[in-house]
Amino acid sequence: MWGAAGGHSQIERIIWKDIWKGTEVGAALEMNFAPGQHPREQKATLAVNLQVVGIGGAGGNVVEKLATLGLGASGFLVIDSDAQALQNVLVSRKAAVGAKRTRGLGCGGDMDLGRQCVESARRSLDKQLDGTDVVLLVAGMGGGLGTGGAAALAKQASGQGALVLGLVLTPFEFEGRRRMAQAREGVLKLREIADAVICLPNQHVLELHGEDQTAQDTFEAANTLVLEGVLGLGRLLRADGLLTTGLADLRAVLKGRQEESVLAATEASGRKRHRAVLDQLCAHPFMEKGRVLKEADALLVSLIGGMDMTMADVNRVSQHLGAHCPKAEIVLAAAVEPGFQDKLGITVITAKGKSEDVTPTEVPAPVIETVVPRKKPAKPRGQKRKAKQQELQLQSVTKGRFEKSEPTLHEGEDLDVPTFIRRSLVLK
Known part of the structure; x- marks a missing residue:
């Protein structure tokens, strides 16, 4: 099917267009197989x-x-x-x-x-x-x-x-x-x-x-x-493009999210093309009936349309994607191509995985119980009362929000525990 010099004969162009007819690949072939021009030149x-x-x-x-x-x-x-x-x-x-x-x-x-x-x-x-x-x-x-x-x-x-x-x-x-x-x-x-x-x-x-x-x-x-x-x-x-994404966007979305990444592209035409293109995206074999979209943590989205594409089209697609992917961070790019008149094409890269940002878990502050001393029977008058110092109730210790953190150990002792408790000293 290939010409000897690496170019394409007219017959070869017709064969290739027929194989990919009705697809985005076919649209690319229509645009790139200009008479007398090798497609790599565009x-x-x-x-x-x-x-x-x-x-x-x-x-x-x-x-x-x-x-x-x-x-x-x-x-x-x-x-x-x-x-x-x-x-x-x-x-x-x-x-x-x-x-x-x-x-x-x-x-x-x-x-x-x-x-x-x-x-x-x-x-x-x-x-x-x-x-x-x-x-x-x-x-x-x-x-x-x-x-x-x-x-x-x-x-x-x-x-x-x-x-x-x-x-x-x-x-x-x-x-x-x-x-x-x-x-x-x-x-x-x-x-x-x-x-x-x-x-x-x-x-x-x-x-x-x-x-x-x-x-x-x-x-x-x-x-x-x-x-x-x-x-x-x-x-x-x-x-x-109208809305562009750069290398920094690509890196930020994909870096550290290695659990699952999927690439899919679809297109649709007609009055409700913004809804149809998303329906086709959900039905894409790689999206597993929409599961991949629903569970994605981040999306890179490329939207392509003709000169008739409006910002309302872009906004509708963005809103519907947000509804399909409730927890995902979405980065959107949009561009215009002549071959997409009355059509919308969408390409999505999904990324799934834990974020590298770790938010510390809130641990409730310790509850301090008030110790009420028990009343002792009154002594007869005239008998001199001997003063007695009470022990402080300081044995209950909690680390609060650092409860799950690693202890600071030195020669077998946890330095996060106060010295008087480690050495069983009684404070009066």
Whole structure:
């Protein structure tokens, strides 16, 4: 389907448009396949230096399509240990890794070999990532290079000061227990390093469309959801929008919230498009019937519309999102594109996890009981009363709001307890 020189014939354009017709990907193709112009020549203006890096076979395939669709990234890079697969990728920047270890034949599903391949190419990859603000790392989980090498690459990019977003595709269940187990392990390792990891589970696509759909259609549906989501992510970082979000917003929302991150994009048209687009968002396979939205602690939202989009549309979407996500912090971006006349498109990144701000738990102040001395029988007059000093009732001690704090110990003694109590002294 690809021209020999990397361009596209008229027939190829028609085929691609037909495959993605009616989707946001199709709209991007309509805009970017101008006569005589390669789609990579059209780029949106981004507020940051965004590098989209695909590692392994699945990651490379996604990045190749994204480069074709004109995502406004600063650059695209595909990394692979399979020399033949890398040669067939139509992206200008490629990096072969682990040639001495794999002899150019790939990792064969070996995670540890995948990690070694990436680590052995540290110097060359450092040059490729130099000066990058955000690395969007795309990988398929369950195999060798993508599963084992993603965390190693994320560590390298993070060490250079880049914000690292992992976008990982997890296997269908029918791909077997071994691949599923390796995928889980790969995701966990990547989460330890990346600022956020967004999982795109292929199994959810199968559950949405049913088992009667052809295998080809199922994979195409999964690819469509991935590509639409990443195109929306690019819009989040645009510098020429009506409402813009920057790197600081992205970092603030995602940092420290590693429990669950999801990326989804939908669009709708018509008079009530603001409501329809949110209904479709809730029904998105990755949103699990709205559960992900309801439980999210933070949302990054990109809203796209045509020249007819009003501030009332933006406000309605914001209000309805607030109703769907009662506890979430919402950061909203909005932009206008000619291809969205009479339409609204929305892209959402959800983040879930505990906030790093810890509010101290209020502990009630101690209740001081008033001790009333018991009356003694009166002594006969004329008998001289001998004065007796009473002991003070000071044995009951509480730490108040510091009740749950760690004790200050020195040579086995808690220094937070007054000395006269520690040494059983009686005060008079």
